[in-house]
Amino acid sequence: xxxxxxxxxxxxxxxxxxxxxxxxxxxxxxxxxxxxxxxxxxxxxxxxxxxxxxxxxxxxxxxxxxxxxxxxxxxxxxxxxxxxxxxxxxxxxxxxxxxxxxxxxxxxxxxxxxxxxxxxxxxxxxxxxxxxxxxxxxxxxxxxxxxxxxxxxxxxxxxxxxxxxxxxxxxxxxxxxxxxxxxxxxxxxxxxxxxxxxxxxxxxxxxxxxxxxxxxxxxxxxxxxxxxxxxxxxxxxxxxxxxxxxxxxxxxxxxxxxxxxxxxxxxxxxxxxxxxxxx
Amino acid sequence: xxxxxxxxxxxxxxxxxxxxxxxxxxxxxxxxxxxxxxxxxxxxxxxxxxxxxxxxxxxxxxxxxxxxxxxxxxxxxxxxxxxxxxxxxxxxxxxxxxxxxxxxxxxxxxxxxxxxxxxxxxxxxxxxxxxxxxxxxxxxxxxxxxxxxxxxxxxxxxxxxxxxxxxxxxxxxxxxxxxxxxxxxxxxxxxxxxxxxxxxxxxxxxxxxxxxxxxxxxxxxxxxxxxxxxxxxxxxxxxxxxxxxxxxxxxxxxxxxxxxxxxxxxxxxxxxxxxxxxxxxxxxxxxxxxxxxxxxxxxxxxxxxxxxxxxxxx
Numbered sequence: 001x002x003x004x005x006x007x008x009x010x011x012x013x014x015x016x017x018x019x020x021x022x023x024x025x026x027x028x029x030x031x032x033x034x035x036x037x038x039x040x041x042x043x044x045x046x047x048x049x050x051x052x053x054x055x056x057x058x059x060x061x062x063x064x065x066x067x068x069x070x071x072x073x074x075x076x077x078x079x080x081x082x083x084x085x086x087x088x089x090x091x092x093x094x095x096x097x098x099x100x101x102x103x104x105x106x107x108x109x110x111x112x113x114x115x116x117x118x119x120x121x122x123x124x125x126x127x128x129x130x131x132x133x134x135x136x137x138x139x140x141x142x143x144x145x146x147x148x149x150x151x152x153x154x155x156x157x158x159x160x161x162x163x164x165x166x167x168x169x170x171x172x173x174x175x176x177x178x179x180x181x182x183x184x185x186x187x188x189x190x191x192x193x194x195x196x197x198x199x200x201x202x203x204x205x206x207x208x209x210x211x212x213x214x215x216x217x218x219x220x221x222x223x224x225x226x227x228x229x230x231x232x233x234x235x236x237x238x239x240x241x242x243x244x245x246x247x248x249x250x251x252x253x254x255x256x257x258x259x260x261x262x263x264x265x266x267x268x269x270x271x272x273x274x275x276x277x278x279x
Numbered sequence: 280x281x282x283x284x285x286x287x288x289x290x291x292x293x294x295x296x297x298x299x300x301x302x303x304x305x306x307x308x309x310x311x312x313x314x315x316x317x318x319x320x321x322x323x324x325x326x327x328x329x330x331x332x333x334x335x336x337x338x339x340x341x342x343x344x345x346x347x348x349x350x351x352x353x354x355x356x357x358x359x360x361x362x363x364x365x366x367x368x369x370x371x372x373x374x375x376x377x378x379x380x381x382x383x384x385x386x387x388x389x390x391x392x393x394x395x396x397x398x399x400x401x402x403x404x405x406x407x408x409x410x411x412x413x414x415x416x417x418x419x420x421x422x423x424x425x426x427x428x429x430x431x432x433x434x435x436x437x438x439x440x441x442x443x444x445x446x447x448x449x450x451x452x453x454x455x456x457x458x459x460x461x462x463x464x465x466x467x468x469x470x471x472x473x474x475x476x477x478x479x480x481x482x483x484x485x486x487x488x489x490x491x492x493x494x495x496x497x498x499x500x501x502x503x504x505x506x507x508x509x510x511x512x513x514x515x516x517x518x519x520x521x522x523x524x525x526x527x528x529x530x531x532x533x534x535x536x537x538x539x540x541x542x543x544x545x546x547x548x549x550x551x552x553x554x555x556x557x558x559x560x561x562x563x564x565x566x567x568x569x570x571x572x573x574x575x576x577x578x579x580x581x582x583x584x585x586x587x588x589x590x591x592x593x
Contacts (some may be wrong), residue, residue, distance in 0.1 A: 028373060039477075061549060065465065065469070066461070066465035066467055067520075068464040070462060070466075070519060070520060071516075071519065072519070073519070075515070076515065076516045076519060079473065079512045079515065079516065080466065080469045080470065080473070081468065081473075082469070082472070082473035082476060082477075082515070083473070083476070084476070098591055127526075127527070246553075
């Protein structure tokens with residue numbers, strides 16, 4: 001993986017406000033006008049949206065609060081930020097000015113991968129299954145950030161992957177010189193995200209590169225592949241990425257486990273299709 | 280509220296006529312003033328009769344105003360003493376390194392009487408906002424806590440005083456170092472503040488006594504909800520602040536100077552809750568009951584809060 005593109009890196013590190021989907025923003029706007037709304041209620045919306053979750057974690061891990069790189073759970077972040085700060089943050093949420101139908105697919109893919117990763121974490125009795133969910137939710141945030149910081153290149157990438165029939169990250173490499181996992185690595189460092197989520201996010205296409213959190217990286221990798229085999233959401237195109245052959249060994253599971261988690265996902269499917277283009 | 284009459288301002292200026300003018304303006308507005316014309320004389324005066332604020336000319340005949348500033352601020356007890364430096368506009372054309380000139384504000388000469396008064400009263404109000412704040416958590420410190428509790432007792436308000444501290448904080452600090460300990464204190468401050476703020480009313484207050492001791496004040500009917508919330512959230516988050524191996528084991532092991540090993544559980548929070556119920560007249564009485572009760576709560580396993588019942592029985 002190349003790491004060259006200092007101009008993009010500078011832009012990515014300066015990114016202030018990442019927009020989210022209009023449907024999410026209008027839901028949020030209704031909620032914050034309701035005087036009865038609670039932190040828990042806001043948390044339910046935030047923890048399903050990759051952009052809002054990323055912003056919450058970025059905020060609580062900033063040096064201002066005095067424990068950078070420590071918080072990897074959105075639930076914990078919301079408790080520590082407190083209602084007023086959360087509300088202030090949500091008020092300044094913006095919407096994509098130009099929307100692509102593919103964006104909804106990206107949001108569904110993110111939540112689908114997170115849900116699947118969470119199911120696997122619980123089935124395997126992994127500690128901190130919320131962290132695994134978050135890593136799944138944020139694994140492709142790099143694509144959203146590319147869309148914001150390099151919108152023209154993003155369009156070109158989408159066009160190229162369709163026309164040439166290649167993976168998104170291959171098109172990203174060709175056009176930007178880096179792919180979305182490199183972008184994730186940049187922001188994870190810049191935002192002081194804890195390694196216990198950032199490693200799985202950064203290595204989701206190459207779990208062998210994982211050093212300290214190989215099990216949860218394998219889970220996110222497997223979830224990312226599986227969610228595309230069931231054709232739910234979209235990471236940009238419809239090609240299922242290759243599964244690292246070591247994945248099932250790392251997790252000490254067989255194909256029966258895969259069938260089991262897919263069955264469990266089926267039951268949750270209805271609650272996942274809540275993103276829309278409408279505002 | 281402290282009145283202006285209590286505020287003593289030391290004015291240090293080379294020019295006697297200007298010195299007199301400034302002193303007159305300040306006196307006309309209720310401040311007490313005294314003066315010096317040289318830096319050396321000023322330093323002597325400051326040690327002998329410490330002022331509440333210093334107004335000092337940068338250009339003095341013997342010692343430079345910057346040096347006087349530095350000498351005074353080097354003494355810890357004067358760290359909070361506001362110093363206003365008077366300087367000519369021409370000084371600002373070259374960059375002043377405020378890191379090495381520890382003044383709190385400056386006045387550009389010439390200035391009007393109104394400008395002078397405004398800067399002086401701003402300096403006092405800024406000082407009262409920041410003086411007592413705990414540097415780690417930015418929560419109000421001891422003096423503010425005592426004042427706040429005492430004024431509620433004087434008004435015979437109905438409230439509860441909650442005295443919280445961490446269990447096994449010292450062993451955590453010993454093993455992980457003080458900066459990791461500081462992170463835990465900031466987290467705890469945040470957990471308490473957010474739970475207290477969520478409760479209704481402007482009556483609530485949170486202060487940081489120092490170390491791992493916190494005090495918060497609540498309307499009596501909110502005490503159970505808020506304490507439960509604080510303990511729940513503390514227990515939820517605290518394990519995150521341990522390394523993974525300790526988190527898994529749910530304890531830490533330390534080795535003391537003699538090489539003896541001991542194990543300590545994951546930190547928990549103990550809260551003693553003391554309602555005033557018109558029994559107390561002084562902060563001291565109330566905090567003594569809280570401290571006594573806290574010993575009892577700390578004897579319990581895990582995070583707990585306990586309400587003082589004795590005040591009702593009497």
